[in-house]
Amino acid sequence: MMQTDLQQVPACRGIVLRGTEGISTAHIHQTALERLEASELATLVHAESGCDSQGSWVRLWLDAAAVQAWAPGFNTLQLAQTLQLDTVNQAADLLREIVLTLLMGPVAFEYPSIDELVSAVHIRRNIVQAARKTTLAFDTAAAERPEKYWTYDKATGFTILPGVSLIDALTQATQPEISGTMYAFSCYRATEYVTLLGIAQELAQSNPSLLAQLQELWSRRAIMSGEFHEVFLREQGSMEAPLPPFYYVPGDRTWFRNPDEASANASGFEGSWVMYKGGGLFTNFWKHQQPYTLVSKCVEIYHWRHGLYQDAQGEHRIDEVRIEPMIEATLSNPAELARIMALMTRYREPRGVYTEAGGGIDTTREFARWVRPGTADLQLPTE
DSSP states (O other): OEEEOGGGOTTOOEEEEEOOTTSOHHHHHHHHHHHTTOGGGGGGEEEEEEEETTEEEEEEEEOHHHHHHHSGGGOOTTHHHHTTOOTTTOHHHHHHHHHHHHHTOSSEEEESSHHHHHHHHHHHHHHHHHHHHOOOEEOSSOOOOOTTTEEEETTTEEEEOTTOOHHHHHHHHHOHHHHSOOOEEOHHHHHHHHHHHHHHHHHHHHOHHHHHHHHHHHTTOOOOHHHHHHHHEEEEOOSSSOOOTTOOOTTOEEEEEOOOHHHHTSTTOSEEEEEEEETTEEOOTTOTTSOBOHHHHHHHHHHGGGGEEEOTTSOEEEOHHHHHHHHHHHHTOHHHHHHHHHHHTSBOOOTTOOOTTOOSBOSOEEEEOOOSTTTOOOOOOOO
8 A cells, every 4th residue: 555645646546535534545445445335346446545735535546457458548438348247237237337437537536535435426326327217308499397396487497396305306307107208308408307316316315404405495496507517516527638538437427519510500409418327328318218329429410410401480400300311321331430430539629619620529527516414515506
C-alpha cells in the first residue's frame, strides 16, 4: 500500500475516497470492496493513500493488466460480454459492471465516504433498472403525465398532486407496464425523469429527510433543463480534456450530437440524450425492447440528414420512416458502415459549430451528485 500526494499523481484514476483520517489503507480497501459486494476482486484492486490540501484520501484502482484485457483503450462497451456478465437478469452482475468501470476510470471518481460511494453505485443501478422499463411517446412540442399523479402550470411545469409519492408519480409517467399508458416526452426530459427516479429511490433508503424535501419541492415546482443539471448532476470530462470516446459507466447520461447543421435545425433532432444501460446498450425510450448500441445510435443520427423536409408551415422536420431502410442498408454494408462510424465517432464540435470534421461523441458524462446525510452536495433550491 503506497502513500503519496494526490496532487502529485499525474494520471489519477479509479475511485478516490476522502474522510479516511485514522483508518488504515488496508481497512479501507477491504471495507469498500465488501460494501460493494466485490471482495473477490481484492487481488486485482490496488490501493494507495496520501494527503493534500483537502485532507487524507485513499485511492482504489483496477490493475492495469486487467483493464487492458477487459476494456482496452478504456472501451467499456464490451466489458459485460467479455466477462460473461448477465446484467439484465442478475442484479449482482449489474453491480459488478458498475464497480469495475468506476475502478478503471480514466479520471478519478471522488467520494467523501464509503457510504457515498455505495449510494452512487446504487443510484446507477436504479437508473439502469428504471431505464430498461421506460417507454415513451416521442414529442418535442407536447407533454403528458398521468392525471392522478400530476398537474401542469406554465409557470411551474409538471408538479405532483398533494399526497402523491414522487417515486410513484415518476414510475407511472415513464413505465407503461405499471401505468398502462405511454406519455409524451422529449428525450431530454425523459433522461431527467429516469435520473430523478434513481436518485429518489436511493434517498428513500439512505436520506429520507432529503427525499421529503425533494417531494415537497416537486409539489410546488419542477426542476428542469439547466437547473436540473446544476442541482442533481456532476459532470466528468470537458472539451479540453475529453473522456475516452468509448468509456461509459452504467447509469451515465450522455449526448450524441447530430453533426449535420441543416438537419440539426429540426426541432428535437439537434442530437440525442440517452442513458447508458451497460452491456454496450443505450436507452431507446420510444422502443425500450430495441435499445441502441453505439453503432446503431450513430448510424441513425447520421441518416437524419436524409430525412429532412419542410412541413406546410415551413418548419424543418425529419421523416424517420423514410430513413429506416437507409439505416438498415448501412448496417448491412461493412464499407459504408466503417465510413460513417469513422465520422460519427469523432468528438463533437462545440455547440453552434459545424465543420466536416465534427463527430457525434460527447466529451463528457453526467451522473448523480452525492446524497448522504452530512456529505450530500445535492442542494435543493429554497425558492
